[in-house]
Amino acid sequence: MVKHQIQTIACCKMKNILLPIIIITSLLFQGCSLAPKWYRGNTHAHTVICGHADSSPEVVASWYHDHGYNFLILSEHNHFIDPDSVGMPPEKRQDYILIPGEEISGPQIVHTTAMNIGGLVTSNKKLEKKSEILQNHVDVTLAAGGNTILNHPNYVYTVSADDILPVKRLYLFELFNGHPYVNNAGDDEHPSTETLWDDLLTKGMIIYGVSSDDAHHFSEIDTQYSNPGRGWVMVKTTKLSPGKISKAMQQGLFYASNGVMLKRYSRSKRRYLIEVDLDKTLKELDSPDIHGKRISTGEPGFFIEFIGPGGEILSVSKSPKASYAVNHSAAYVRGKITFRRKHQDGGMEEFYAWGQPVFTDGRTKYEETLADRGDEP
Numbered sequence: 309m310v311k312h313q314i315q316t317i318a319c320c321k322m323k324n325i326l327l328p329i330i331i332i333t334s335l336l337f338q339g340c341s342l343a344p345k346w347y348r349g350n351t352h353a354h355t356v357i358c359g360h361a362d363s364s365p366e367v368v369a370s371w372y373h374d375h376g377y378n379f380l381i382l383s384e385h386n387h388f389i390d391p392d393s394v395g396m397p398p399e400k401r402q403d404y405i406l407i408p409g410e411e412i413s414g415p416q417i418v419h420t421t422a423m424n425i426g427g428l429v430t431s432n433k434k435l436e437k438k439s440e441i442l443q444n445h446v447d448v449t450l451a452a453g454g455n456t457i458l459n460h461p462n463y464v465y466t467v468s469a470d471d472i473l474p475v476k477r478l479y480l481f482e483l484f485n486g487h488p489y490v491n492n493a494g495d496d497e498h499p500s501t502e503t504l505w506d507d508l509l510t511k512g513m514i515i516y517g518v519s520s521d522d523a524h525h526f527s528e529i530d531t532q533y534s535n536p537g538r539g540w541v542m543v544k545t546t547k548l549s550p551g552k553i554s555k556a557m558q559q560g561l562f563y564a565s566n567g568v569m570l571k572r573y574s575r576s577k578r579r580y581l582i583e584v585d586l587d588k589t590l591k592e593l594d595s596p597d598i599h600g601k602r603i604s605t606g607e608p609g610f611f612i613e614f615i616g617p618g619g620e621i622l623s624v625s626k627s628p629k630a631s632y633a634v635n636h637s638a639a640y641v642r643g644k645i646t647f648r649r650k651h652q653d654g655g656m657e658e659f660y661a662w663g664q665p666v667f668t669d670g671r672t673k674y675e676e677t678l679a680d681r682g683d684e685p
């Protein structure tokens with residue numbers, strides 16, 4: 309009798325221990341993953357609604373679905389496209405979503421993507437100073453529950469560091485925009501967007517670099533058109549939802565790419581680790597329609613740079629895998645991966661992945677200013 313009681317008590321204790329383990333394990337197997345995953349997305353695309361693009365919202369949404377993306381923002385100029393109004397492919401994957409958004413297109417070509425908003429966001433059109441226009445975009449987007457990406461600052465060089473630096477609660481900008489009229493690389497008189505980024509970071513801003521298509525043309529593919537598939541982000545979150553993606557991007561939990569894919573990417577205040585995914589990168593660059601930045605000289609292959617204040621290169625490795633012991637004497641460190649290859653015409657071209665900065669100087673992020681609409685539609 310006593311032996312039986314002891315066995316029963318032991319059995320109950322085992323159940324108490326095992327039950328939570330069983331629940332957690334079954335949740336994981338049900339796809340309710342607690343571990344973060346990588347999701348690929350484009351935050352900037354246009355449709356016929358704007359009057360200067362060639363495809364319907366359905367065609368645009370299908371293009372990204374069919375090319376393996378996980379999320380897309382149909383970012384129309386001052387027009388909200390309700391994701392629920394967009395017809396999806398009949399065999400739509402479960403891991404593909406539209407994030408509600410809009411390209412707020414203000415005076416003086418100050419454009420921003422308002423991501424994860426609940427409806428049309430209207431900005432103040434009477435403002436004249438670019439920093440005030442931009443601040444207004446950030447504020448009206450936050451009020452609508454969304455977050456802001458400053459778009460194409462180098463398009464006709466309309467937005468400079470001086471315009472951006474006074475703006476509060478802005479954490480994202482387009483480091484790369486795939487539209488052929490956008491001057492990502494700068495010119496003799498204007499900095500590249502990457503130099504602009506280092507300027508902002510060096511002067512104390514917390515701002516992360518996005519890569520996007522700004523796609524307008526889906527029916528004809530050529531270097532003169534703004535085609536899809538030229539710039540994207542890889543975002544790490546525990547769940548694919550508008551709220552999770554938007555919040556992860558605000559926190560810098562992503563890398564930007566215009567061709568290079570990564571196998572490993574982690575950054576902390578102690579160590580920055582990068583490993584290129586060679587197979588995925590070569591697969592991305594297999595298309596004859598993808599074009600890199602043209603350069604005159606250089607050896608083909610990968611190299612990884614770790615970059616600090618003022619754009620100073622702190623370390624460079626010619627290996628597809630590199631890590632950097634973050635030195636607290638540099639206020640920030642960011643990783644950049646370059647893949648250089650010969651173009652079909654014999655010249656050289658480069659493609660990149662851009663890691664986000666790690667800050668070591670105590671600048672903190674004001675979490676309370678982050679909009680978080682959660683997973684509301």
Ligand SMILES: [Zn+2]
Pocket residue numbers: 411419459460
């Ligand atoms: Zn624009």
Ligand SMILES: [Zn+2]
Pocket residue numbers: 352353354411522
């Ligand atoms: Zn646009």
